Amino acid sequence: MLTIEELTTDYGPVRAVDHVSLEVPDGSVTAVLGANGAGKTTLLRTLTGLVRPSSGHVTLAGRDITRLPVEEIVRLGMAHVPEGRGVIAELTVQENLRLGGMWRGRDAAPPAEIYELFPRLEERRTQPASRLSGGERQMLSIGRALMGRPRVLLLDEPSLGLAPVLVAQIMSLVRKLADTLGLTVLLVEQNARSALSIASRGVVLNLGRVVAEQDPHKLAADDRLLHAYLGF
């Protein structure tokens, strides 16, 4: 269980996340939706410690992680696939993957498990990641996050720049991971329909605030809300 209480993050005078409270139960997929600048990325970055909140708390499995360094938060089972994927272009596919499990030492997921999930990566394992296509990079960064066998997976716009077929594949994979591994997922998306199709719950952010928190089907059907905050 990931619990967020009254979390607030400022960039100088800009309040990017404004008193956000959320409970993300184990094994659930929570879609976090919102227009550009709504504060989605900042919310995820605050959760993993890349930026510091001005106030509020984050609790992971009963432990307050609000002020821990990034490396420690990762060691408690939080994996963050950043916006733009964060594949390290100079390293090979295999090296990127190994890196994801390194902090776990022997308990890391075997790469074979990831290659089974993404056979394309295995074909390209000795190539530098700079040669991968956008879709392959997305697979690599998700696979790399899974190498550390996380409890919580934060995904920042995984559908960005991908063809609809690939988006559907990634979404169903996310659902499968939550169902089979009990992974807790916070899925940030602008692609509301795809995200809501697999989510257990939907949250809409606007100007850093939670403006709606609902059952995904109701949310997907609420044209007025989606129109107001997501421009549909």
Place this chain on the structure above:
Amino acid sequence: MTKFIDLTLSGISDGAIYAAVALALVLIWRSTRIVNFAQGAMLMITTFIASAVINSGGSYVLGFAVALASGFVFGAVVERVVVRPIEHAPPLNAVILTLGLYTLLVAVAGMIWGNTPRSFPAAFSLRGYKVGGTTLLFTPNDTFIVLVVIAVAVALALLFRATSVGLRMRAAAFAPEVARLLGVRVGRMLTLGWALAAMTGALAGVLVAPSVFLGPNSFDPILIIGFVAAVLGGLDSPPGAVVGGLVLGLALSYVSGYEGSALVPLAALAILVIVLMIRPTGLFSATKERRV
């Protein structure tokens, strides 16, 4: 013909030392994006420490080992104490800071050991090999220099390419934020990078000291040439630093042998300018792949 062979061989030996200096600069540049202007002074200090060990009765091997070990520690301490606080400051701060450190270390060395250059022992004989009737300029000690630098370059390459700590160091250098998200303790990797760099610098110091003598400013010319070598190699590529060092060693040896040693600094500068004009990223830079 003998002259050409002589110049080639001594160029390789000089080049090995430039390569070691260039490696020291490159290791720091690629992990912290800082040109370490204090490198010359740091390796001067560690060479003085080795000299003190040897003069008080320690063997050459002990002095050599102490130089490397003190270089390792020195690099780590400088990173932690001096560089870490300005990690997120504008690049100019680092320039001023490393220049300041250079000045400070030179002054301190002058106070402790005096400003008169002193001799430093070589590991092996400085008398050239005899081939047929002629004596070459290349000496057993040159062989030692070349072999040690090759060994260190290979060891560093293996460390980066074949070990998990090397992979973490590369990740921390290429993409520090992503590396942290993958659990890499980036701070420790930077400290280790500085430690290894200063150790490689310390190695260059003890290797070159017999020929330049040991004084607070003795190593400045070598540092400048090492810097040119590093830029030649792309500033962020360790293999590039080695090749740059060797190319420069050979080129400057020919210039010095055929045209006179007065032209060496000018030639180094000319090579730098030509390379920057033809390939501004150096011969081996990885930066062109740096678009994600």
